[in-house]
Amino acid sequence: MTLKGACIFGQSGGPTSVINASAYGVFSEALKNPNITRVLGAAHGIKGVLNDQLYDIGKEDPRELELLKSTPSSALGSCRYKLKDPDVDDTDYRRILEIFKKYDVRYFFYNGGNDSMDTCNKVSKYLMRQGYECRVIGIPKTIDNDLYGTDHCPGFGSAAKYIATTCAEIYRDATVYDTGAITVIEAMGRNAGWLTAASALAAVSGCAPDLIYLPELPFDLDSFLARVKSVYAEKNNCVVVISEGIKDKDGVFIAEYANKDAKADAFGHKQMGGSAAYLANCIKEATGAKVRAIEYSLMQRCAAHCASRTDVDEAVRMGVEGVRAAVAGVTDKMVAIRRDPAADGYVPQVELLDLTVVANTEKKFPLEWITEDGAGIRREFFDYALPLIAGENPYAWEQGLPRFANLKKILAD
Helix, strand or coil, X not given: CCCCEEEEEEECCCCCCCHHHHHXXXXXXXXXXXXXXXXXXXXXXXXXXXXXXXXXXXXXXHHHHHHHHHCXXXXXXXCCCCCCCCCCCCHHHHHHHHHHHHCCEEEEEEEECHHHHHHHHHHHHHHHHCCCCCEEXXXXXXXXXXXXXXXXXXXXXXXXXXXHHHHHHHHHHHCCCXXXXXXXXXXXXXXXXXXXXXXXXXXXXXXXXXXXXXXXXXXXXXXXXXXXHHHHHHHCEEEEEEECCCECCCCCEHHHHHCCCCCECCCCCECCCCXXXXXXXXXXXXXXXXXXXXXXXXXXXXXXXXXEHHHHHHHHHHHHXXXXXXXXXXXXXXXXXXECCCCCCCCEEEEEEEHHHHCCCECCXXXXXXXXXXXXXXXXXXXXXXXXHCXXXXXXXXXXXXXXXXXXXXXXX
């Protein structure tokens, strides 16, 4: 089972406020393991491997690596690069193998969501076919919480905490005047409504949104406007939270109503955003009320100051467990979280899932957790989500501002 060689760690896809915590978990565990001869970080994910742009993590200051646990975004840089089917074009794969041989890489850890697990899976299968012994492990990451097989994903808890907190703050502000107003808030979530549902947690602070719309159900504009009018007439205020990915009965994104020229990325995903502004204009025309649109945009995925301690600890653990599994002989797996339903309270366990099962499979928000009228969230979600947003992460400050990790990023030779 013993395999000695270097490891490469890469980050891919949209960042989170705790993705670097997973990087710290990988780095801290790999640097002290005698079977891992060198720890390398790929600049901008798999593109760093293809471009031979690898950082020597062993030359970093341990203090700076420690600060990764409270540093948002992807410290090594990210990418959205789709590897082709190797049976159609194996150019990238031959290059990856060339780089792996150059640095004697025997361990590959890739940190990301659905599309990143697809990359991880393709690389793993190609290396196996080539007879090159290398243990490949996926480290989960996504604020969308739509990664199949895992109870939840590192990144979601902190984003959910930010959304619930900010929604509660906005609710307090939006309802302060006697003249009345309607506020439309847009949260991320292309096909899965986990993040938007997190706004319901603001109810704990007594500031629950009046209406919540997820992409799991078809969105009807006329019905939406009628509901908004009804709430506004009753309360003289209305706070609505929608997912960026809500779509009509024909599957057309409301965001496309606002931006018909949006272009797709390498994975076929069109850039979202603009739904709240579009709906705010519709509401203004229908009611004449004061209407404001708020788009959380990047803030919900980079708000490390509002990170959940549970989320940070689990993100670190995913990195550590990924390294331990690989050194023990495991490959072609993703580290996942399993919740023990029989336990008293929240007890997370670690399990390993086949990359083939995880890659490109989305986990949607359960329909049974949506209220019958389609505009609210049931208590079952509170029981699921509240443990994930628990705790405050120790945060480094300097002169009143965040102190983030500053890596030297020395290129490997």
